[in-house]
């Protein structure tokens with residue numbers, strides 16, 4: 024074990040399909056750490072932030088994770104938000120990977136050790152506009168999942184036809200009848216007048232949770248909604264630090280926190296959010312419709328967090344066109360699913376090995392292509408609807 028400093032000599036990023044942004048950090052003593060700062064639909068903005076982080080932190084000691092985190096977060100006056108925090112997240116994850124590799128232990132050892140041996144997981148079914156959920160659900164059962172998540176509704180108006188809600192209830196009933204637990208993502212696209220109706224109608228089907236029942240801009244309204252149903256309320260993918268979680272916890276608005284390790288400030292901040300939410304008896308279910316590096320980073324925290332409940336994974340997710348969760352892994356068995364669980368990662372650092380040659384080849388091949396964008400939805404009157 025080397026106790027000498029590990030000076031950062033190189034910070035590179037790779038834009039690769041399906042919509043991911045990987046970060047590679049190298050040190051003078053030859054250590055390499057991988058991070059992921061994917062911010063779906065805003066890739067170029069994070070790339071710009073990475074250019075700045077490279078300029079600032081090349082020459083710093085990679086061991087100083089918290090010092091670098093504080094400087095990246097606080098030293099330039101403006102802070103927080105999706106772009107800056109996704110960039111910081113990728114850097115933080117890479118630094119933890121380096122530290123774990125340097126000491127020859129998985130990151131969860133550095134977070135105090137494991138509190139479990141395997142992690143409950145869920146996959147996605149049904150796509151952006153949920154259809155054919157039964158076929159998708161059967162596929163997930165065959166893959167070993169016991170829980171899935173699906174979008175609640177298609178694009179929906181501020182106040183829309185109640186008939187539209189019936190379709191959602193029927194789809195959820197179909198999936199539940201297969202024997203799967205199901206989380207319902209309202210995706211922040213359902214407005215209050217419809218969300219409270221939908222939550223009520225879904226309640227008898229006992230969803231695992233309803234996610235982003237309203238946009239995260241409405242903590243008081245989400246707290247009100249949470250009083251009307253017994254279904255657990257989940258939220259957090261569009262919150263970017265422990266400070267952003269505070270109002271939802273103080274308002275008793277959520278039962279499940281869903282920070283995204285690639286947006287919330289990396290392993291350091293996800294670990295802190297886990298402790299913070301535990302104080303409010305809120306469970307941790309890290310959001311992760313992203314790539315293998317983000318998933319491995321989540322799993323490191325999940326392994327050590329007492330209030331961890333379930334981990335999202337993007338295996339065969341509808342966005343994964345051109346590459347899937349396992350594509351860039353040297354050993355795809357890292358994420359094998361059995362009876363609804365994956366084993367904790369025991370290798371050093373993040374516990375996965377990234378196929379660097381493939382990442383470089385694919386990034387070079389797609390260098391001229393436009394970055395991924397989400398679709399923009401409009402209603403029948405031509406006005407914008409939430410995606």
Ligand SMILES: [Mg+2]
Pocket residue numbers: 208210234235260
């Ligand atoms: Mg969501």
